[in-house]
Amino acid sequence: xxxxxxxxxxxxxxxxxxxxxxxxxxxxxxxxxxxxxxxxxxxxxxxxxxxxxxxxxxxxxxxxxxxxxxxxxxxxxxxxxxxxxxxxxxxxxxxxxxxxxxxxxxxxxxxxxxxxxxxxxxxxxxxxxxxxxxxxxxxxxxxxxxxxxxxxxxxxxxxxxxxxxxxxxxxxxxxxxxxxxxxxxxxxxxxxxxxxxxxxxxxxxxxxxx
Amino acid sequence: xxxxxxxxxxxxxxxxxxxxxxxxxxxxxxxxxxxxxxxxxxxxxxxxxxxxxxxxxxxxxxxxxxxxxxxxxxxxxxxxxxxxxxxxxxxxxxxxxxxxxxxxxxxxxxxxxxxxxxxxxxxxxxxxxxxxxxxxxxxxxxxxxxxxxxxxxxxxxxxxxxxxxxxxxxxxxxxxxxxxxxxxxxxxxxxxxxxxxxxxxxxxxxxxxxxxxxxxxxxxxxxxxxxxxxxxxxxxxxxxxxxxxxxxxxxxxxxxxxx
Numbered sequence: 001x002x003x004x005x006x007x008x009x010x011x012x013x014x015x016x017x018x019x020x021x022x023x024x025x026x027x028x029x030x031x032x033x034x035x036x037x038x039x040x041x042x043x044x045x046x047x048x049x050x051x052x053x054x055x056x057x058x059x060x061x062x063x064x065x066x067x068x069x070x071x072x073x074x075x076x077x078x079x080x081x082x083x084x085x086x087x088x089x090x091x092x093x094x095x096x097x098x099x100x101x102x103x104x105x106x107x108x109x110x111x112x113x114x115x116x117x118x119x120x121x122x123x124x125x126x127x128x129x130x131x132x133x134x135x136x137x138x139x140x141x142x143x144x145x146x147x148x149x150x151x152x153x154x155x156x157x158x159x160x161x162x163x164x165x166x167x168x169x170x171x172x173x174x175x176x177x178x179x180x181x182x183x184x185x186x187x188x189x190x191x192x193x194x195x196x197x198x199x200x201x202x203x204x205x206x207x208x209x210x
Numbered sequence: 211x212x213x214x215x216x217x218x219x220x221x222x223x224x225x226x227x228x229x230x231x232x233x234x235x236x237x238x239x240x241x242x243x244x245x246x247x248x249x250x251x252x253x254x255x256x257x258x259x260x261x262x263x264x265x266x267x268x269x270x271x272x273x274x275x276x277x278x279x280x281x282x283x284x285x286x287x288x289x290x291x292x293x294x295x296x297x298x299x300x301x302x303x304x305x306x307x308x309x310x311x312x313x314x315x316x317x318x319x320x321x322x323x324x325x326x327x328x329x330x331x332x333x334x335x336x337x338x339x340x341x342x343x344x345x346x347x348x349x350x351x352x353x354x355x356x357x358x359x360x361x362x363x364x365x366x367x368x369x370x371x372x373x374x375x376x377x378x379x380x381x382x383x384x385x386x387x388x389x390x391x392x393x394x395x396x397x398x399x400x401x402x403x404x405x406x407x408x409x410x411x412x413x414x415x416x417x418x419x420x421x422x423x424x425x426x427x428x429x430x431x432x433x434x435x436x437x438x439x440x441x442x443x444x445x446x447x448x449x450x451x452x453x454x455x456x457x458x459x460x461x462x463x464x465x466x467x468x469x
Contacts, residue, residue, distance in 0.1 A: 013303070017284075116436055120382070185286075188285055
């Protein structure tokens with residue numbers, strides 16, 4: 001069973017519908033026990049880091065997330081979910097976040113006034129190295145993004161994919177061991193996004209191509 | 211590089227897609243779910259679905275339709291029409307839409323933008339506006355005045371002032387639908403689109419007047435729109451999304467070509 005973690009950070013309907021379209025059972029849940037018993041965990045989210053961290057604490061979800069990430073359960077962060085896997089977000093005046101992956105999350109500060117923030121739309125992801133989640137997807141494919149902040153992993157080796165926007169090249173997909181994370185929305189990225197989610201559903205949690 | 215979005219717009223009346231000129235002489239075009247699937251498979255980057263009579267008929271938006279569209283496509287779509295409160299927005303978002311679009315009701319009650327942005331995140335809240343050119347630059351210094359209720363009512367509100375206000379209130383994106391260009395298929399109203407794109411730091415979507423691929427090119431290049439809405443030019447079959455995108459690509463506009 002796939003658990004989709006609901007921590008009041010935005011609308012999870014499209015994540016659920018994407019797994020449904022793949023014929024996969026996925027439950028939206030705020031229950032730590034359900035998350036601990038799930039075979040796979042998806043950690044999505046849109047909105048602001050500060051309120052997301054407050055909700056996680058209030059719902060008592062942080063220990064369960066740490067446990068599943070540490071014990072090898074295939075784990076996928078999406079968008080805000082990805083950002084708060086890192087150590088620190090500059091959002092909301094600076095928010096300490098989960099620290100499951102080392103790094104920080106600054107805001108875009110474009111020097112070109114035509115680079116709008118948030119970045120909204122389809123942008124290319126260049127693959128840094130092969131990964132099971134990227135099987136069958138062509139390097140440089142476009143995925144759908146909606147975000148004002150972006151992940152900067154402390155170790156560049158954590159980047160699985162990179163994307164250019166507002167004068168920076170940022171890690172649009174990250175991974176270490178059983179934890180993978182996308183800044184883009186695979187659930188809204190058409191056929192290729194579905195392929196990534198299908199790959200996740202069969203992923204063993206190993207970091208290299210099988 | 212971030213690609214420019216091409217966004218088909220489905221104007222729906224009682225679960226049928228229609229197309230009119232300046233909200234009149236509506237012609238039946240088909241089933242909204244079938245059309246959403248066709249355009250999604252055809253390579254559109256997002257969709258917009260407006261329940262165009264919900265507001266005038268004082269009824270809630272057709273939520274079953276939103277649910278059916280959400281089940282059928284795997285790309286983002288926005289929904290508008292008669293959304294007056296945060297709970298209206300919530301129903302549409304939970305049904306599977308990514309964004310909600312507010313227009314007339316936001317002019318009457320701007321707080322709905324900030325309430326929506328607080329509740330769901332700014333990225334969910336799209337402000338739609340219908341500006342019309344005006345000679346009354348004492349009242350509207352930009353030369354464009356916001357209209358509401360399907361162009362029927364002038365508000366005295368300057369389009370650029372309203373765009374900036376909406377950004378401050380927390381809108382994530384602004385759709386500029388020119389009253390003068392709407393339905394003409396003679397090209398977007400580039401001046402007002404550019405004025406607003408210059409005035410705000412959030413993405414701006416050009417709307418109204420698309421008839422040929424070069425109209426989109428001009429909206430992107432000359433007016434600096436981040437996305438453009440198409441309707442009649444694809445509904446009639448005059449162009450496919452593939453043709454539009456190939457033409458934009460040939461002109462050097464970054465667009466998504468593989469889907």
